[in-house]
Amino acid sequence: MDTAELEAKVIAFIASKVENADASKITTASQFEELGLDSLDTVQLLFDAEETFGVRFDGDEVKNLRSVGDIVDYISQHPPASSS
């Protein structure tokens, strides 16, 4: 999967998880806080992302994931076993 394709998938995923989200306004620069997600919403989002993208977020690294782009970068750097 190339980066553009991954970005599109992550944005679509996040749009599906954020209440009343406008997918067209979500970019890789969007911070979770700007999307109305608090810290608990964010851990729930990352939990759901693990299921969807087949990755496992490391407990300590989770705290540094604050934007859509952070998730894209993390998945690019930690590809699931099946696609690597």
Added chain:
Amino acid sequence: MLVAGLTAHSAFSIFIALSRMLLTISCLKSSVQTYMRVVVTGMGIISPIGTGIEQFWNAAINGTSGISNIQCFDASGQRSRIAGQITGFDPTAFLSAKQVEQTDRFTQLALRAANLALEDAGGLEGYEPRRLAVSLGSGMGGFSTFESSAARKFQNKSAPPFTVPRIMANSAAAWIAIKHGLKGANLTCSTACSSAGNAIGMGLDLLRTGKADAVVAGGAEACVLPLTMAGFEALLALSTGFNNDPMSASRPFAKGRDGFVMGEGAGILILEKEEEAQRRGAKIYARLAGYGCTCDATHIVAPDMDGQVAAMQAAIEDAGMTPDRVDYINAHATSTPLGDIVETKAIKQLFGEHAPEIAISATKSLIGHTIGASAAIGSIATVMALHTGTIHPTINLMEADPECDLNYTPNQAVQKKIQTGVCNAFGFGGNNASLIFTTL
């Protein structure tokens, strides 16, 4: 001598003063009991035989069984493969996707029943939010979440973030408060199968002691689950001989009964002081007149007749009555070989010659054993018997166990004007709770 005499005199004076004090306290106590009348002004239920009071009660008086083969998980590896399940339940009808994600099924059932009860009561908007309490019972709490999160952990997968707030036993009470803005006492009682009996009793106490003006009281449970049921199977508590005939499996007091059938559901009662309920023009179903609770202190799972007698007796005394006033008992009656005999003996012990005149029925014959919700559902059945003059039957009672020889209202509903009903709930841990409901 003089010193000794003075001492004796002082001791006598202290004795007299103490006696007067005790007498005053006991008079105060009895005046509180007789003066503070607490009534039921709303009820809500979600059960294997219906949602809402009307649907539940119609099914109950028609003797409908809600027991079927387990559909919510692959039960082929279980010894007991049947349960009283709620089918077609859709929490998204009243919760957002996020709230569904943050709540266990037992909380969702509790919320549905609370919505119905509050709607039935006509709303409690006239009360100060800090004076509105919740008192809920659950034996296991969010065990559906416990089982699924534990399975993930053992497969080395991440634990869902809301694992703890979904599992904790008080999550149902907390969510009811959140959804309805109830800012007073928020209590959860977990005494296994007597949880809701104790929770409703605690609700009565909150009103009597002036700690609340209205209480949302009841219980919720959702334990049709592989591990929880395997645990009850291991104790030989569940029915295993009726997997091919589910509707005949829950058969309290009947010959050939072989254990209880797991059930799920929630029941909520709105409790208010009678004068306040009358002031706001509320519909009044019945009076909650007494509550007794005891512990056997003998065995962690086996029932004990003395503890059951003592709980019923305490409830009757609390209501300022004598046993001969009781004309209906909603029995705990789980359909276990031992439990139904012990309860029968307890009733005979307490009520003596009056025992055969009492109409008894077992709600669990219809829906199975809803554990921490069972006494809330039993209380609703008791209130409806008082309110409608119809007693729902104990189904599957073609031939009674010779050791169960009272009037259990077998198979057909009975019309009988009753005035005083007892709801019994006995749980693991030796807990016994009895509630007295009366007509006004």
